[in-house]
Amino acid sequence: MKKIIKNGTIVTASDQYFGDILIEDGIIVMIGVDLDVPGAVVVDASGCYVFPGGIDPHTHLDMPFGGTVTADDFETGTIAAAFGGTTTVIDFCLTTKNEPLSKAVKTWHDKSKGKAVIDYGFHLMIGQMNDEVLEELPIIIEEQGITSLKVFMAYKNVFQADDGTLYKTLLAAKEHGALVMVHAENGDVIAHLIEQALAAGHTEPVYHALTRPAVLEGEATGRAAKLTEFADSQLYVVHVTCAEAVRQIEEARRKGVRVYGETCPQYLMLDQTDLEKPNFEGAKYVWSPPLREKWNQEVLWDALWSGSLQTVGSDQCSFNFNGQKDLGLNDFSKIPNGGPTIEDRFSILYSEGVRKGRISIHQFVDVISTQAAKLFGLFPQKGTIAIGSDADLVIFDPNAERTISAATHHMNVDYNAFEGLQITGEPVSVLVRGDFIIRNKQFVGTPGYGQYLRRKRFNPPAPALRTAGAEPVKGGVS
Numbered sequence: 436m437k438k439i440i441k442n443g444t445i446v447t448a449s450d451q452y453f454g455d456i457l458i459e460d461g462i463i464v465m466i467g468v469d470l471d472v473p474g475a476v477v478v479d480a481s482g483c484y485v486f487p488g489g490i491d492p493h494t495h496l497d498m499p500f501g502g503t504v505t506a507d508d509f510e511t512g513t514i515a516a517a518f519g520g521t522t523t524v525i526d527f528c529l530t531t532k533n534e535p536l537s538k539a540v541k542t543w544h545d546k547s548k549g550k551a552v553i554d555y556g557f558h559l560m561i562g563q564m565n566d567e568v569l570e571e572l573p574i575i576i577e578e579q580g581i582t583s584l585k586v587f588m589a590y591k592n593v594f595q596a597d598d599g600t601l602y603k604t605l606l607a608a609k610e611h612g613a614l615v616m617v618h619a620e621n622g623d624v625i626a627h628l629i630e631q632a633l634a635a636g637h638t639e640p641v642y643h644a645l646t647r648p649a650v651l652e653g654e655a656t657g658r659a660a661k662l663t664e665f666a667d668s669q670l671y672v673v674h675v676t677c678a679e680a681v682r683q684i685e686e687a688r689r690k691g692v693r694v695y696g697e698t699c700p701q702y703l704m705l706d707q708t709d710l711e712k713p714n715f716e717g718a719k720y721v722w723s724p725p726l727r728e729k730w731n732q733e734v735l736w737d738a739l740w741s742g743s744l745q746t747v748g749s750d751q752c753s754f755n756f757n758g759q760k761d762l763g764l765n766d767f768s769k770i771p772n773g774g775p776t777i778e779d780r781f782s783i784l785y786s787e788g789v790r791k792g793r794i795s796i797h798q799f800v801d802v803i804s805t806q807a808a809k810l811f812g813l814f815p816q817k818g819t820i821a822i823g824s825d826a827d828l829v830i831f832d833p834n835a836e837r838t839i840s841a842a843t844h845h846m847n848v849d850y851n852a853f854e855g856l857q858i859t860g861e862p863v864s865v866l867v868r869g870d871f872i873i874r875n876k877q878f879v880g881t882p883g884y885g886q887y888l889r890r891k892r893f894n895p896p897a898p899a900l901r902t903a904g905a906e907p908v909k910g911g912v913s
């Protein structure tokens with residue numbers, strides 16, 4: 436079956452031009468002007484941008500956490516993602532210290548198979564590096580194409596790994612061609628601050644933020660970057676929230692260390708005062724790391740603009756306000772951490788980023804899709820519009836107006852953290868491998884259509900070293 440996407444403005448991380456895209460068997464086979472192919476179904480994209488499908492490198496679907504399980508699974512979560520213009524997600528496969536990695540990976544395949552409506556891959560958590568893990572890891576990387584490993588530096592007594600594990604994971608990643616991802620916060624000090632706050636009778640949601648200060652994110656980011664330098668390995672810092680962490684990433688990269696960073700829509704749009712909302716509403720805004728003082732938002736936008744940060748992930752980790760977030764009604768430390776963001780990531784970045792002049796349209800494509808494809812071994816199959824690439828495409832109306840609301844979103848959760856935000860620009864149709872998943876704003880996909888992605892090993896060149904008097908080093912992978 437052939438399709439032609441006609442008369443759209445094609446936009447990639449580097450180019451913008453008017454043209455038609457011919458798709459055959461799910462692949463882009465020709466790009467040109469006035470294409471006319473007998474038998475091809477014509478899809479009119481007049482007045483719209485045609486973007487590469489969004490790649491969300493950070494999701495938690497059907498994940499047990501904080502004494503409950505996320506409200507969105509691989510079906511509801513990927514349907515919502517597709518509505519929002521995302522065609523690939525990379526989800527975090529959790530492991531436990533006493534089970535083989537292969538068992539955890541099988542659990543994640545069981546959760547996703549037959550459910551995902553868009554393509555997906557897994558990152559693999561490393562909780563403790565020991566002989567068994569060292570032996571199994573290269574097999575998982577080779578057979579499963581899981582080329583990114585996640586180490587938590589926080590969540591003491593739950594997911595937190597020690598520095599020895601982080602260092603050994605960095606060494607193993609270097610040897611086998613994987614990218615190490617860190618949740619960078621100092622979990623030991625945070626545990627102490629939480630204990631002190633609760634002992635003083637402070638139970639409200641805002642204490643979540645007050646017990647996780649920015650300095651502890653900066654410290655952990657710097658520590659991870661230094662260990663990466665020492666190991667001569669590669670690091671991706673997830674959900675960067677603040678100036679302290681951004682500066683550490685910049686400093687490392689100026690020295691030529693391969694350190695990359697991601698932020699999320701919530702850190703660009705929301706701030707610590709949201710946690711102070713009355714009637715326990717603040718619980719809706721409990722993420723780790725926490726929302727920061729508002730001035731950090733411009734630091735993060737600037738970091739996306741300058742290339743200090745490479746990607747915007749959603750960190751989708753949804754919990755209902757009623758029945759899940761309220762586990763922490765009398766103790767902020769029991770509020771499940773995370774929020775629903777998978778659906779609005781793409782449009783928020785366009786509306787608040789491109790339309791407000793904070794990033795260019797090409798930077799938008801880069802941070803929402805292309806850089807994730809490059810860093811996580813999917814480029815050029817995904818992350819761009821080119822001959823030979825998967826036809827993962829978003830036909831996007833740049834003038835459509837919408838107000839974000841839980842009443843109209845597609846996530847399986849009873850609130851939206853961006854409730855009431857007015858945005859301009861919206862996906863009209865979304866294709867994965869040439870098939871419509873969303874057509875004219877209606878879901879037309881099928882659970883189970885999404886394919887598991889075996890990803891290539893990590894292999895980008897090191898960024899150029901900074902020389903005296905030169906501009907700040909751009910951090911992207913080319």
Ligand code: URP
Binds near residue numbers: 618674721724750772
């Ligand atoms: O609060 C968050 N970020 N929840 C999801 C788990 C994580 O730390 O990424």
Ligand code: ZN
Binds near residue numbers: 674724
């Ligand atoms: Zn995290």
Ligand code: ZN
Binds near residue numbers: 493494495751752
């Ligand atoms: Zn996360």
